[in-house]
Amino acid sequence: MRRFSAFAIAREAMRQHTGWNRHWRSPEPRKHYDAIIIGAGGHGLATAYFLGKEHGITNVAVLEKGWLGGGNTGRNTTIIRSNYLQDPSAAIYEKSRSLYETMSQDLNYNVMYSPRGVIMLAQTEHEVRGYLRTAHANALQGVQTEFIPPARVKELVPIINLDGPRYPVLGGLWQARAGTARHDAVAWGYARACSDMGMDIIQQCEVTGITRDGDTVTGVQTTKGDIGCNKLGIVVAGHSGVLAEKAGFRLPIESVALQALVSEPIKPCMDVVVMANTVHGYMSQSDKGEMVIGGGADGYNNYTQRGSFHHIEETVRALVETFPMISRLKMLRQWGGIVDMTGDRSPILSKTPVEGVFVNCGWGTGGFKATPGSGFAMAELMAKGRSPLTDEFSMWRFREGKFIDESVAAGVAH
Amino acid sequence: MMMLTCPNCGVTAEETEFHPGGEAHLTRHGPGSSDDDFEGYLFLRENPRGVHFERWRHAHGCGKWFHAARDTATLEVFGTYSAQTTEPPQEIKDAVSAKRPGWRWRDISDGGA
Numbered sequence: 001m002r003r004f005s006a007f008a009i010a011r012e013a014m015r016q017h018t019g020w021n022r023h024w025r026s027p028e029p030r031k032h033y034d035a036i037i038i039g040a041g042g043h044g045l046a047t048a049y050f051l052g053k054e055h056g057i058t059n060v061a062v063l064e065k066g067w068l069g070g071g072n073t074g075r076n077t078t079i080i081r082s083n084y085l086q087d088p089s090a091a092i093y094e095k096s097r098s099l100y101e102t103m104s105q106d107l108n109y110n111v112m113y114s115p116r117g118v119i120m121l122a123q124t125e126h127e128v129r130g131y132l133r134t135a136h137a138n139a140l141q142g143v144q145t146e147f148i149p150p151a152r153v154k155e156l157v158p159i160i161n162l163d164g165p166r167y168p169v170l171g172g173l174w175q176a177r178a179g180t181a182r183h184d185a186v187a188w189g190y191a192r193a194c195s196d197m198g199m200d201i202i203q204q205c206e207v208t209g210i211t212r213d214g215d216t217v218t219g220v221q222t223t224k225g226d227i228g229c230n231k232l233g234i235v236v237a238g239h240s241g242v243l244a245e246k247a248g249f250r251l252p253i254e255s256v257a258l259q260a261l262v263s264e265p266i267k268p269c270m271d272v273v274v275m276a277n278t279v280h281g282y283m284s285q286s287d288k289g290e291m292v293i294g295g296g297a298d299g300y301n302n303y304t305q306r307g308s309f310h311h312i313e314e315t316v317r318a319l320v321e322t323f324p325m326i327s328r329l330k331m332l333r334q335w336g337g338i339v340d341m342t343g344d345r346s347p348i349l350s351k352t353p354v355e356g357v358f359v360n361c362g363w364g365t366g367g368f369k370a371t372p373g374s375g376f377a378m379a380e381l382m383a384k385g386r387s388p389l390t391d392e393f394s395m396w397r398f399r400e401g402k403f404i405d406e407s408v409a410a411g412v413a414h
Numbered sequence: 415m416m417m418l419t420c421p422n423c424g425v426t427a428e429e430t431e432f433h434p435g436g437e438a439h440l441t442r443h444g445p446g447s448s449d450d451d452f453e454g455y456l457f458l459r460e461n462p463r464g465v466h467f468e469r470w471r472h473a474h475g476c477g478k479w480f481h482a483a484r485d486t487a488t489l490e491v492f493g494t495y496s497a498q499t500t501e502p503p504q505e506i507k508d509a510v511s512a513k514r515p516g517w518r519w520r521d522i523s524d525g526g527a
């Protein structure tokens with residue numbers, strides 16, 4: 001792997017950029033691997049990366065039915081925060097956030113992590129109490145957040161309308177080290193590092209079946225032939241139900257569409273991320289100047305990567321109330337992703353009824369922020385059979401009523 | 415925008431007039447059932463990419479519940495029918511089979527654990 005550096009840029013500038021090479025290889029699949037990861041989204045690639053980096057397992061393939069990073073990893077609004085309510089969530093999301101702090105250096109790849117701060121607006125008395133509770137919980141968990149009054153919100157976000165026609169801003173939950181990162185770069189950086197460790201990333205390779213010997217996995221059937229493996233990680237977000245069915249079990253997951261949109265680029269006007277969960281909208285400004293906007297998910301099962309029009313209207317209406325100056329902005333693009341929702345709005349990182357098959361899913365509307373932490377924990381689970389970070393996130397917690405209930409903390413959890 | 419026809423009052427309207435209620439034909443287990451049964455009823459879902467049977471409520475109309483057969487990969491609605499049944503009526507099954515040859519009722523549950 002040729003390292004990126006200021007020197008490399010200068011060198012390439014001198015020779016018309018002829019020396020850059022491909023970031024990862026595109027090999028044909030081998031007959032057998034120690035471990036196969038299905039899904040080359042951020043979580044799958046991060047899992048492979050940490051299998052190699054932390055556990056020395058490098059005979060690994062990552063199989064992707066489309067193109068690398070083309071699922072939710074390339075479709076999200078890139079918000080990174082760790083101000084969750086429950087202890088197990090705080091542990092894995094804060095681990096993840098802290099890994100983002102050094103990711104560009106660790107991967108020698110600029111992921112543009114921008115800890116610009118995230119405010120979650122409190123717009124009802126209920127929300128004020130909820131966020132005060134979260135701030136107290138975060139203090140105990142060692143996650144730095146604070147509840148700030150409306151005047152401080154206005155200071156941080158001059159373009160905000162505090163009085164709101166429907167819901168005045170009563171305060172906000174502020175996490176100063178939260179922010180955004182370049183989503184594609186996260187996937188590409190991990191892919192490059194995995195490829196460098198000798199792992200095979202195989203795109204255009206859909207897993208169509210999972211083969212077992214009794215209750216133990218032996219491999220997968222794919223559009224590029226059968227491939228054997230000792231361990232299998234299913235990391236396919238919205239398609240988790242489809243893959244679980246192929247492995248012969250059901251998951252407490254429903255797949256729905258979540259949409260986002262971006263405006264035309266404008267001059268810098270907001271240098272923090274603002275989330276308004278009561279009115280269902282959130283916004284940040286990209287480095288290019290586009291306002292990046294997201295809202296709530298559709299209510300019905302959907303695999304189309306499109307969402308319903310009325311959700312866009314709802315989101316935009318909410319944001320125009322909150323930020324009147326955006327009312328005449330033109331929107332450039334709109335898209336959707338298929339998100340995997342669990343009953344308690346927390347993820348599943350778990351063994352499964354099939355020996356050797358592990359599943360990492362259920363991140364729903366908010367798993368981009370978790371990409372490095374999820375990969376770190378999943379790799380430990382796959383390598384050692386147990387990870388302290390995943391203990392509480394088993395797929396069997398629903399049967400036991402041991403929910404990790406994050407839906408109380410935030411209606412939308414990006 | 416997706417259109418649905420309410421079999422209770424006959425109105426055809428856009429999806430905004432209705433409220434989705436999740437997978438249909440779940441067996442509702444009561445007191446004395448096993449943990450597995452309860453888990454299945456409360457949480458486990460087929461979540462197929464394809465033919466899906468689901469509950470809808472005509473929230474901004476007659477207010478009543480009904481069922482719909484729909485494809486989650488195309489949003490095509492095969493038909494709607496009364497909620498007072500434990501499995502889709504034959505004409506709904508036929509409508510699905512006509513559009514999705516090879517489809518079988520409860521194919522997924524049969525294969526799954």
Ligand SMILES: Cc1cc2nc3c(=O)[nH]c(=O)nc-3n(C[C@H](O)[C@H](O)[C@H](O)COP(=O)(O)OP(=O)(O)OC[C@H]3O[C@@H](n4cnc5c(N)ncnc54)[C@H](O)[C@@H]3O)c2cc1C
Pocket residue numbers: 038039040041042043044063064065066067068069070071072073074075076077078079080205206207208235236237238239243258259260294335336337338339363364365366367368369370414
């Ligand atoms: C509009 C939108 C906004 C969001 N905003 C945020 C946000 O601001 N902050 C945040 O933290 N999170 C956000 N999220 C959620 C976040 O994007 C996801 O939780 C996260 O990216 C999931 O990553 P992943 O790697 O698990 O899944 P994906 O990136 O979806 O990767 C799964 C991969 O598996 C592949 N696959 C599926 N089936 C198969 C098969 N049979 N064989 C081979 N490959 C297969 C898919 O093609 C896909 O590439 C948002 C999501 C959406 C849709």
Ligand SMILES: [Zn+2]
Pocket residue numbers: 420421422423424425472475476477478
């Ligand atoms: Zn009706």
